[in-house]
Amino acid sequence: MLEQLPALILLAPLFGALLIGLIGLHDRRACFPIAFTALIISLASAIGAAMRAFTGGAYNYFIGGWEEPLGIGIVLRVDALNGLLLIAIAVVAVLAVIFTIRPSSEKDTDKTAYFYILFLLLCVGLFGITITGDAFNLFVLIEVSALTSYGLVAIGTSRRCKMAAFHYLLMGTVGASFYLLGVGYLYLKTGSLNMQDINTILTTNATVAQSPAIVTAFILILVGIWIKMAFFPLYGWLPNAYSYSPSGSSCLLAPLMTKVSVYVMIRVMLSLFGLEWVFGHPGWSDLVVWLAVIAILAGSIMALAQREIKRMLCYLIVAEIGYMVGGAWLNDPNLWGLTGASYHILADAMMTLCLFLFAGILFKYHGVSEIGDLGGMFKKMPITSIGFIVGALAMIGVPPTCGFFSKFYLIRGGIEGGHPEYVAALLISSLVNAVLFFRIFEIAYFGKNPAAGHSHDHGHDDHDSHDHDDPGDAVTTAARPMREAPVYALIPLLAAAALIILVGIFNGQIIELIRLTFEIPATVVSNLR
Amino acid sequence: MVDFLLNTVKPHFNFWVYVILMMIGLWSLIAKNNLIKKMMGLAIFQTAIILFYVSLGVKDGATIPVLESYGDYAEKAEKAEPAGPEVAPPDATPAPVVVNPADTYANPVPHVLMLTAIVVGVATLGVALALCEMIYKEFDTLEEDELLRKIKALHDDA
Numbered sequence: 001m002l003e004q005l006p007a008l009i010l011l012a013p014l015f016g017a018l019l020i021g022l023i024g025l026h027d028r029r030a031c032f033p034i035a036f037t038a039l040i041i042s043l044a045s046a047i048g049a050a051m052r053a054f055t056g057g058a059y060n061y062f063i064g065g066w067e068e069p070l071g072i073g074i075v076l077r078v079d080a081l082n083g084l085l086l087i088a089i090a091v092v093a094v095l096a097v098i099f100t101i102r103p104s105s106e107k108d109t110d111k112t113a114y115f116y117i118l119f120l121l122l123c124v125g126l127f128g129i130t131i132t133g134d135a136f137n138l139f140v141l142i143e144v145s146a147l148t149s150y151g152l153v154a155i156g157t158s159r160r161c162k163m164a165a166f167h168y169l170l171m172g173t174v175g176a177s178f179y180l181l182g183v184g185y186l187y188l189k190t191g192s193l194n195m196q197d198i199n200t201i202l203t204t205n206a207t208v209a210q211s212p213a214i215v216t217a218f219i220l221i222l223v224g225i226w227i228k229m230a231f232f233p234l235y236g237w238l239p240n241a242y243s244y245s246p247s248g249s250s251c252l253l254a255p256l257m258t259k260v261s262v263y264v265m266i267r268v269m270l271s272l273f274g275l276e277w278v279f280g281h282p283g284w285s286d287l288v289v290w291l292a293v294i295a296i297l298a299g300s301i302m303a304l305a306q307r308e309i310k311r312m313l314c315y316l317i318v319a320e321i322g323y324m325v326g327g328a329w330l331n332d333p334n335l336w337g338l339t340g341a342s343y344h345i346l347a348d349a350m351m352t353l354c355l356f357l358f359a360g361i362l363f364k365y366h367g368v369s370e371i372g373d374l375g376g377m378f379k380k381m382p383i384t385s386i387g388f389i390v391g392a393l394a395m396i397g398v399p400p401t402c403g404f405f406s407k408f409y410l411i412r413g414g415i416e417g418g419h420p421e422y423v424a425a426l427l428i429s430s431l432v433n434a435v436l437f438f439r440i441f442e443i444a445y446f447g448k449n450p451a452a453g454h455s456h457d458h459g460h461d462d463h464d465s466h467d468h469d470d471p472g473d474a475v476t477t478a479a480r481p482m483r484e485a486p487v488y489a490l491i492p493l494l495a496a497a498a499l500i501i502l503v504g505i506f507n508g509q510i511i512e513l514i515r516l517t518f519e520i521p522a523t524v525v526s527n528l529r
Numbered sequence: 530m531v532d533f534l535l536n537t538v539k540p541h542f543n544f545w546v547y548v549i550l551m552m553i554g555l556w557s558l559i560a561k562n563n564l565i566k567k568m569m570g571l572a573i574f575q576t577a578i579i580l581f582y583v584s585l586g587v588k589d590g591a592t593i594p595v596l597e598s599y600g601d602y603a604e605k606a607e608k609a610e611p612a613g614p615e616v617a618p619p620d621a622t623p624a625p626v627v628v629n630p631a632d633t634y635a636n637p638v639p640h641v642l643m644l645t646a647i648v649v650g651v652a653t654l655g656v657a658l659a660l661c662e663m664i665y666k667e668f669d670t671l672e673e674d675e676l677l678r679k680i681k682a683l684h685d686d687a
Contacts, residue, residue, distance in 0.1 A: 174555075
């Protein structure tokens with residue numbers, strides 16, 4: 001049973017989605033329990049599968065027992081790094097599904113079952129991308145997660161979300177097609193689709209490895225993944241898709257989609273082409289790090305210009321993607337950049353989850369979406385504010401949150417790899433984040449309540465009674481008085497906040513596990529601590 | 530010109546066609562104003578990639594890839610020498626001791642992959658069409674400039 005765990009991670013949400021299709025469409029109350037159970041099973045299996053990789057090293061799992069010689073088997077591969085990522089995905093999915101207990105598109109309860117089906121299928125896609133050991137299956141799973149995320153963006157009630165979903169679809173499909181084309185060139189030269197086989201052929205056969213077709217393949221794959229992860233010049237689809245999608249969807253999409261794509265890039269560099277091959281090309285590392293610097297600065301500057309919370313967070317994601325791409329390409333001798341980038345995938349998933357849950361709570365229960373409307377928030381919703389403060393401090397990079405440690409490792413990589421521009425961009429971006437979030441803190445702490453009747457065209461028409469307990473406030477007529485969100489919205493927020501701190505405190509162990517994958521002796525790590 | 534066609538284009542005719550098709554697709558994806566035309570560009574783009582893959586599997590004078598007795602071959606091959614990834618050209622000199630049956634087959638893998646990719650493409654176009662319909666119901670137009678104008682008006686009202 002235990003050796004079947006890698007398959008179980010994928011199968012639980014898949015069958016959960018089918019079950020919801022059978023039962024949930026008739027009885028909508030069944031949707032949430034099925035989805036929750038399926039994701040809990042996934043989480044447990046992910047922990048089990050990852051533990052085996054932590055203790056026993058990387059291993060393969062052949063679906064249906066079709067092993068190598070015929071070359072038609074579907075192989076899953078678990079190593080320490082993607083084991084960690086599997087757990088992170090499962091945790092984010094469980095927390096996000098708790099948040100959706102009352103789906104954000106409340107008026108449209110007909111869509112509840114479809115929402116959960118898409119939600120679970122997206123989880124299947126994300127787990128699959130992380131765990132697969134086959135270059136072509138990776139494409140299929142990218143498309144599985146992409147198609148479901150188009151649906152999740154378009155399921156909202158906002159008028160603009162369909163348009164956002166359509167643009168997301170065009171960009172996403174082009175990205176996946178570029179990836180597919182790159183895999184085609186790889187297959188042309190190596191005759192294999194199994195990542196390990198391809199890697200063996202590329203490392204042993206120098207004539208194949210140096211052929212222009214392989215370089216073409218790498219560039220096509222890289223550009224395809226960059227579109228998928230919204231790396232700076234290719235980020236156009238992201239802000240609209242994430243800010244106009246319903247809160248329940250964006251809490252799953254924003255923390256995971258881009259981060260998993262970053263993992264795919266690291267995977268492609270590490271175990272498909274091999275770091276020696278990638279960094280054997282002079283100039284590539286410098287070029288990509290400069291692109292990342294531009295991405296970080298552009299993302300931060302554009303975030304400064306936003307008035308809406310969700311849009312601001314979207315541009316921060318663009319900057320964070322710059323951190324990770326730059327870190328992965330630093331090419332420093334001890335691979336601290338790559339380590340930091342991998343750690344930041346986990347850290348950023350938690351931070352983004354926390355902040356998007358916060359934005360979701362504000363929008364879902366209070367109809368607030370603009371920063372200026374947050375006046376007096378700390379006093380009226382202290383618990384929600386705690387979650388937000390932890391998330392914000394992690395974004396800025398204050399110890400002991402995980403944001404501090406990922407920046408620490410990334411900066412270390414930048415210094416050792418000789419990329420002062422990357423270090424400078426990271427520090428500037430941290431300062432910009434500090435400005436951004438302290439502006440919100442100021443409004444939330446000292447600001448007055450917003451004026452009444454601020455227009456919200458998103459369908460929250462049920463005006464609650466005004467909050468009369470408000471002591472001595474001149475402008476007491478907020479359209480929807482702020483008070484604590486319900487428990488099932490607070491649990492995921494506080495859990496995400498706790499995870500941010502836990503991932504930060506246990507950074508040493510996590511880094512050690514990550515570096516297990518890079519096959520660097522643990523002594524280098526223990527010297528650091 | 531004729532030399533160019535004969536020496537450069539003809540040997541890789543499929544690949545030239547795929548690149549041209551891909552560029553047509555990308556161009557209409559970027560330059561067209563109508564969402565349906567953008568979608569058609571996407572379909573052409575995907576089809577170009579399918580053509581590329583199908584061209585990979587083609588071999589002159591190959592037969593249908595039906596594996597009859599893998600076990601025999603594996604046994605013999607083990608005795609003879611470990612079989613590497615198939616690279617032997619079909620016009621190889623007199624038969625080696627053990628003929629890998631795969632050498633006489635057209636490579637089925639790219640074709641099989643494309644079955645999956647076609648399904649993915651159809652699903653994508655289905656979702657895109659559904660989204661177009663929803664956009665049309667919402668805004669009464671599929672021209673991008675008009676859509677952007679209407680969305681901007683929506684934003685200014687809010």
